[in-house]
Amino acid sequence: MSDSGPVLPVFERLAPAPPAGFVAGRIEALTAPGDVVVDLHGRGGWVARAAIDRRRRALSIESSPLARLLAELVLRPPDLRHLDAAFAAVGTAPRGESSVRAWIAERWTTRCPTCERLVTLEELIWEQAPSEPDGLPEPVTRTFNCSTCRESRTGIRHLPPDDEDRSRARSDRDDEDAA
Numbered sequence: 001m002s003d004s005g006p007v008l009p010v011f012e013r014l015a016p017a018p019p020a021g022f023v024a025g026r027i028e029a030l031t032a033p034g035d036v037v038v039d040l041h042g043r044g045g046w047v048a049r050a051a052i053d054r055r056r057r058a059l060s061i062e063s064s065p066l067a068r069l070l071a072e073l074v075l076r077p078p079d080l081r082h083l084d085a086a087f088a089a090v091g092t093a094p095r096g097e098s099s100v101r102a103w104i105a106e107r108w109t110t111r112c113p114t115c116e117r118l119v120t121l122e123e124l125i126w127e128q129a130p131s132e133p134d135g136l137p138e139p140v141t142r143t144f145n146c147s148t149c150r151e152s153r154t155g156i157r158h159l160p161p162d163d164e165d166r167s168r169a170r171s172d173r174d175d176e177d178a179a
Contacts, residue, residue: 011070015044023050031056045071110142110165112157115149124161124169139169 027050031037037051042060044067051058052075062068078086091101098106108121123143129135139161147155161169 011044011066011073015046015067015070017044017046020050023047024054027051027054027056042071043067045074049074107168110144111162112144112146112149113159113162115146117146117148119144119146122156124165126169139165 023046027037027047031051031054033055034057036057036059037047039047039058039060042048042062045060045062048058048060048071060071062071091099093100095103105120108124109118110121111117112119121142121144123141124139125141125143126137127140128137141158142161142165143156143158145155146157
């Protein structure tokens, strides 16, 4: 893994990798092999990774659990087979009357208005209704790709949610309130 290569896109906003040349240059200029590099404001283990790559020892103080997780991935990337097995295990774990995988898939499903087939949502955008500033947000746009009918040139469609989507969103909200 390189000093500044992306680990997972979700972490790019949380703790982007600093420019590799900058970190490496500072470590080379200020330390010698075997020295300890201390990063008091760690944001994902990037400085520690650069230090270790240059034969230094490293101490990184991570500020949040997500930054700690990123540091673990940067410093000790998992074997992809183990990561895949972990996701599979989480997916088959029970959730209500089904599995986590089925529960998530059900919530991210919509119906293509052209061919009536079920498709997976890419995105569901929620907004607060201007007329009800104290009310709960409602879904206003759904984005999906129907590979069957390919209604648009790209296959990606942005449409208002249908009644089924709104009903599912309300039931999810009720489930959260009950929990």
